[in-house]
Amino acid sequence: MKIPSHHATTAHLGAIFPFFSENHMLAKSVVIGSNLFGGTFCFDPFEMYANGVISNPNMVVFGQIGMGKSSFIKTYLFRQSIFGRKAWIIDPKGEYSQLAVALNCQPIILRPNGRIKLNPLELGTSDLLVALVESGMKRGLRPIERAGMDISLSIAKAKAKDANLHHATLPMVLNELLDPNESFSSSLFIDQGELKKEIKEIALELRRMVSGDLRGMFDGPTSRGVTPKAKCVVIDLSNLYSSHSLSAVMACATSWLQSEMIERERDGGLFMVIDEAWAVLEDIGVSKWLQKSFKLARSYGVSNIAVMHRFSDLLSGGESGSVQEKLG
Structure with missing residues (x-):
């Protein structure tokens, strides 16, 4: 048969x-x-990390347009909330508002000259300032510029403390860069007028965040009542999705969340989602800053999730052998 x-x-x-x-x-x-x-x-990255299955809890989600990657992320985060996990989301296209509402939260909508401000300097370091300026100027900072940025932030923080403010702000740092005093210049062993010329370019670049096309979002203390204490925090950047400065805006929003991340109670895992992550990776200054930030995830009980269209997005910022490629 x-x-x-x-x-x-x-x-x-x-x-x-x-x-x-x-x-x-x-x-x-x-x-x-x-x-x-x-x-x-x-x-579950937290369970797998705790059991030694993976070496870190960070994730990357790839999917072409229309293949459901955003739907997957939203469903995944909603299900994670059952286990007490929280989600903080950088939302460049305004796709996560319904998730926020489903979890009884309201999205934070940012726009130039809007009613809500976030202070990206609450983290207290100059790394973000350097990333923002490098992003705008498309080059790394010279030693004198980096030193000027560090000192201007230190002076601004001291003045904020004297004024009973919790944190320095971008306008305070900008004021020190535009008009460095004698103490500022002497600390660098350089003439006051010469120092002003040396750091003028980075001051003018930072000015965009204060009185330029990006004003009204990150140029002051965080608006009263804005806090990431809820189950889900969505920062809606859809008003700036077509902006050439999207990566800088995403970095500022992420920095504010990270400052809150450090101070939060460790009452469960936290997912930090950066959608449209290609916008960050194509910018060398912001990429370097974000890579450094991601390395801190494990110590704070955070799983970073970068959402992209395809593997080639990891190479979108540079050619073979470039700094951007290595960062990706």
């Missing part, structure tokens, strides 16, 4: 291959879909 042959794809044959069975899912994991064997596929 001749039995007719059976034709099947490798995907189906994999399901009936003998001696294989699905792994048991972790007790505290979120369902994502089904695996090759027809069983449940679950993934």
